[in-house]
Amino acid sequence: MLSTLRSVTKLSQFRGVNILKDSVRNVSQAKVDLDRLEKIKVPESNSFIQNLFTGEAKIESFFPYPKVLSDEELSFVEMVVEPAERIYATEFDALKVEKNEQIEERHMQLLKDMGAFGVQVPPEYGGMGMNNTQYGRLGEMTVGYDLGTTIFLGAHQSIGYKGILLYGTKEQKDRYLHDLATGEKIAAFALTEPSAGSDASGIKSRAVLSEDGNNWILNGSKTYISNGGIADYFTVFAQTAVKTPSGETKDKVTAFFVHRGPGLTSGPPMEKMGIKASNTTEVYFDNVVIPKENVIGTVGDGFKVAMNILNNGRYGMCCGLSGTMRRAITIAAEHANNRSQFGNKLASFTGIQEKIARMSMMHYQTQSMAYMLSGMMDKGFKDYQLEAAISKVVASESASYVVDETLQILGGMGYMRETGVEKMVRDVRIFRIFEGTNEILRLFVALTGMQYAGGHLREIQSAMKNPIGNLGMLFGAGTKRIRRSIGMDAPDIVQYxxxxxxxxxxxxxxxxxxxxxxxxxLLIKYTREIIHEQMLLNRLSNSAIDIYTMLVILSRVSRSFNKNVLTAEVEKNMAKTICSEANIRIERNLNSLKCKQALKNDECMRAAARAVLENGGLVHGHPLD
Incomplete structure (x- = not known):
């Protein structure tokens, strides 16, 4: 037993704090509050993903699948969805909106009449007061019609003024929320900078407190800002000088709610691949005066504010993209049922049936994750940042697959603009980049999880310095590790x-x-150098995604069977296939972490990449030379 514990002593080189700090610098991880990670002891977490990295299964919050809406709340959201869907279907021409690259005034008025600008704002401020699940249900419907219009609305309320909803003082809410909720004023979220990209730790914009202490003076610029050219208010993140408890002055990011006014200007609309109805510009700040009461949260807590805004909004993206996928699958199924090739309907070909089945399974997975996340949030679950990151990755990649396959099923017809499918393909592409690229989020999941696991291993390492005084802890840890290593001590999920x-x-x-x-x-083998093994981290993250997928799918399908819903048998076929294929991928990915041939292949790919990068392009010659 002691030999298994002594292997942990190699972790003397491992410091979880530095892993994530270095990951920010090395892989541009933007959404981590670094100061929080300075704590020596890793706080306990109820997150399933976080505990997964220690081999634990905190699944109580995930079973049964959350049902947070009362019959009255469900009826309310459906009363909103039904007329809204009718309006979208009859009044909105998505292709015309895209061609004009702006939303018509009459459409703006329709959106205002629908209450679309303040879905989660309390009624006393002019909003609908919907919870997260209700908001997701409404978004699931609207996104299916035009992603550009949805990005305009989402940039406004999901992130634009979300900071006021989450952190605003009563005075801030009283002053701003009514006009924002009714659509009289438009908001934007300004985090990304030309030189920073995903690396929010590289923010250059700076706010300096005026001599009288009443205002902040902001200078800098932001880029790729949705609603940047039309917004009246901006949630802006800038560096500020903050005094630490030791008296040292340190730069920390602070969030501000900034009015459009003197010194705040916008660049021309950017030409984009898709979501063209959404206005996207650069935004410039030249000695912009911000009243001190317009700080969101507290000075120096900007990373925390940004992270929570983005985490809070990711479930909405998942719900919305499930709506896009639903619409795409409907188009594909209708075409397959009516189009004949070689004397038979397309729907009769098993190759087409496989496409439809996989598209449907991806929708089921995305929708299940979306409402699992919104349900947990509505139940008061706080530690969901990793689940939110995974859900965003799954939703964006699934949506890309589904709309691309829809175009493929339609063939040449799908490539033509008039069907609207090629527009879907272009529109969904941005979601693998929005709110943290999927590459960054995979590393975020892996490194945050390893930070948590490393913290627990460090406690064992520390205890070994005084083995007599910590005999009980060491004995328990050693026994647990041995039992796990021989396949025992597995969590009992069957009961759920x-x-x-x-x-x-x-x-x-x-x-x-x-x-x-x-x-x-991995931690014992690589210690803190694990941050450089991003190929391995990606496989680890993909395994975490598949494990979480299995958990969520089993929770949802179990509820369907327990309630004898009409679609239970169809859900069973999808759920069993999803779990089976996820299990195969998990086994492959985890085995590759220690497979000599897989590691050799990684080095070969790195060598090939280095050669191409050093050459500034392809190295291999032409076969005709």
Whole structure:
């Protein structure tokens, strides 16, 4: 037992704090509050993903699948959705909106009449007062018609003035929310800078307190700002000088709510691949005066504000993209049922059936994650940043696959503008970049999880300095590690799922144990150098995504069976396939972390990439030379 514990002593080189600090510098991780990570002891977390990295399974919050809406709340949102869908279907011409690259005034008025600008704002401020699940349901419908219009609305309320909803003082809410909720004023979220990209730690914009202490003076610029050319208010993030408890002055990011006024200008609308109805510009700040009462949250807490705004809004993206996928699948199914080739309907070909099935499974997975996340948020669950990141990755990649396959099923017709499918393909592409690129989010999941796991291993390492005084802890940790290493001590998930899915639950339990051991082995082998092994981190993150997928799918399908819903059998076929294929990928990815041939392949790819980069282009010659 002591030998298994001594292997942990190699972690003397590992400091979880530095892993994430270095990851910010090395992979441009933007959404981490670095000061929070200075704590030596890692705080306990209720996040399933975070605990997954230690081989634990905190799943109580995920079963049963959340049902947070009362019948009255559900009826309310459906009363809003039905007329809204009718208006979108009859009054909005998405292709015309895209051609004009702006939303017509009459459409703006329709959106105002629908209450679309203040869905989550309390009624006393002129909003609808919907919770997260209701908002997601409304977004699921609207996004299916035009992603450009949805980005305009989302940039306004999901992130533009979300900081006021989450952190605003009563005075700030009283002053701003009514005009924002009714659409009389438009908001934008200004984080990204020309030189920073995803690396928010590289923000150059700076706000300096005036001599009288009443105002902040802001200088700098932001880029790729949705609603940047039309917004009246901006949630802006800038560096500020902050005194630490030790008396040292340190630069920290602060969030401000900034009026459009003297010194604030916007560049021309940027020409984009898709979402053309959404206005996107650069924004410039030249000695912009901000009243001190317009700080959002507290001075120096800007990273925390930004992270929580983005985390809070990601479920809406998932719900919305499930709406896009639903519309695309409807178009594909209608075409397959009516189009004949070689004397048979397309729908009769098993190759087309496989496409439709995979598209439907991806929708089921995305929708399940979206409402799992919104439901947990509505139930008061706070620690969901990793689940939100995974849900965003899954939703954006699934939507890209589904709309691309829809175009493929339609063939040449799908490539033509008039069907609207090629527009969908262009529109959804941005979502793999929006609010943290999927590459950054994968690394964020892996490194945040390893930070948490490393903290627990450091506690064991520290205890070994005084083994007699910590004998109970060491004995328990050693026993647990041995039991896990031989396949014992797996979490009991079977008790939570319907009997129809006990086999899948057992696979999930085993994968959780395997995953925890894989993390531990990587930390022991690479210590803090793990930040440079991003190929391995991606496989680890993909395994976490698949494990979380299995968990969410089993929760949802179990509820369907327990309630005897009409679609339970169809859901069973999808759920079993999703879990089976996820299990295959998990096994492949985790095995590749220690497979000599896979590691050799990684080095070969790195060498090839280095040669191309050093050459500034392809190195290999032409076959005709």
């Amino acid at each position: 799922v319907h009997p129809e899915f006990h086999e899948e639950a057992k696979l999930l339990s085993k994968n959780i144990v395997k995953f925890g051991l894989a993390v531990e082995n």
